[in-house]
Amino acid sequence: MTSPSTPHSVDAGLRLGDGLNPDERPGIVATFASLDRRLKSYPAGSVELLLTVKERDTPSQRTTLLATIAGTPDVVANSTSPDLGSALIEVREDLIRQITDAKNKTEARNNPRLRLGRADKRAGDTR
Secondary structure, three states: OOOOOOEOOHHHHEEEOOOOOHHHHHHHHHHOHHHHHHHOOOEOOOEEEEEEEEOOOOOOOEEEEEEEEOOOOOEEEEEOOOOHHHHHHHHHHHHHHHHHHHHHHOOHHHOHHHHHHHHHHHHHOOO
């Protein structure tokens, strides 16, 4: 059993949904390796990833990667690329971008309202 301080890994949190076979999992995990670096700040068990492919091997193929991260709204990345390899890269990069953007919004150095809130607390604390 992993401890709560263990970082998240794609392999542990990835579920393959419709349109994917279990034997494709190792290749998908390898493709999502750079996603591990973005998710390492979250504890093990706090991130679930669901990958689905609708209308596979057709021109209207749609690939979706849903990330459920404890304490945050769900993040969804989509691709309409008919090539599965390209679609996996697109959803991975889009998910990394969205998670980074969301994380940056919650950091005080990137959010003037949060910076002001901290400054007000410091200014008011004149003990």
